[in-house]
Amino acid sequence: MDSAYALNEEKELLRERVVGMANLSTIPITLKHVLEVVENENSSTSDLVKVVEQDQSLATKVLAVANSAFYGYGGRVKSISQAAVILGFNMVRNLAISVSLFDTTDKKAAKFLTGLWRHSFEVASVSALLADRTGLGRKDNAFLAGLISDIGRVILYQIFESEYLDVYGDGGEGVLEREVAAFGATHSEVGAWFAEGFRFQKECSLTIEEHHCPEKLLSSIRSGSHPLVALVYLADVIVSEQKSGSAVDIIISPEHDAIMEAVYLDPESMAEVRAEYLEMANSINSIF
Numbered sequence: 001m002d003s004a005y006a007l008n009e010e011k012e013l014l015r016e017r018v019v020g021m022a023n024l025s026t027i028p029i030t031l032k033h034v035l036e037v038v039e040n041e042n043s044s045t046s047d048l049v050k051v052v053e054q055d056q057s058l059a060t061k062v063l064a065v066a067n068s069a070f071y072g073y074g075g076r077v078k079s080i081s082q083a084a085v086i087l088g089f090n091m092v093r094n095l096a097i098s099v100s101l102f103d104t105t106d107k108k109a110a111k112f113l114t115g116l117w118r119h120s121f122e123v124a125s126v127s128a129l130l131a132d133r134t135g136l137g138r139k140d141n142a143f144l145a146g147l148i149s150d151i152g153r154v155i156l157y158q159i160f161e162s163e164y165l166d167v168y169g170d171g172g173e174g175v176l177e178r179e180v181a182a183f184g185a186t187h188s189e190v191g192a193w194f195a196e197g198f199r200f201q202k203e204c205s206l207t208i209e210e211h212h213c214p215e216k217l218l219s220s221i222r223s224g225s226h227p228l229v230a231l232v233y234l235a236d237v238i239v240s241e242q243k244s245g246s247a248v249d250i251i252i253s254p255e256h257d258a259i260m261e262a263v264y265l266d267p268e269s270m271a272e273v274r275a276e277y278l279e280m281a282n283s284i285n286s287i288f
């Protein structure tokens with residue numbers, strides 16, 4: 001069989017599996033409950049609140065988002081129903097779907113997924129800071145797009161388990177090529193299929209798909225479209241340059257400077273956002 005044909009077939013099979021995830025018997029139980037509520041047109045926000053409240057780890061994560069620095073309620077949101085008022089039904093829906101994927105009872109998985117959840121939360125916070133500073137894109141959309149930019153890594157892990165950890169290694173240059181060779185697709189593609197399958201906004205799935213190659217959209221970013229792709233990419237760079245290890249996910253674009261310019265950021269303003277992020281790190285530390 002032709003190798004390109006075999007690769008396409010492998011990719012298509014993986015795509016069907018990801019898009020059909022809602023029907024898989026292996027998805028986390030909380031995700032199943034969340035989907036039952038959000039797929040039922042008769043359910044209300046209070047039904048969703050009940051499901052979130054029943055899962056301690058999901059509830060903690062939703063409260064962490066509601067209390068994150070950019071929403072400005074700093075630690076004062078105490079209940080999921082309060083959080084639902086602040087975040088809105090759609091945000092809680094999307095958070096509940098994404099965040100329940102990080103749920104696991106397996107110890108080895110917990111180490112990987114907790115590290116990735118923290119990294120995602122930091123990228124989300126910096127994406128929101130950048131949206132605020134540039135005035136491009138809504139802060140809550142930027143936060144959500146940042147939070148789930150690496151959801152494809154969680155899904156590949158849920159499907160392939162330790163094989164995915166071996167392929168991912170320490171991330172960095174070459175990770176996308178290794179993912180394609182092993183699974184037929186990158187974590188960016190897998191994440192975008194997931195977002196489409198679960199009907200997240202188009203902008204969100206596009207951001208996930210291109211968060212490692214924003215240069216592909218450079219001309220539209222320059223003309224004011226798809227700013228989130230650039231903001232989440234830059235947030236990833238700011239967060240990842242402070243770290244090492246398997247939570248890191250940094251690939252510097254060959255058009256890095258042009259992308260900064262396209263969203264009106266110069267090295268000084270990037271340094272200021274980096275300083276804001278480091279200041280925020282204390283409150284993020286208290287969550288993890």
Ligand SMILES: [Fe+2]
Binds near residue numbers: 150188212
């Ligand atoms: Fe990534």
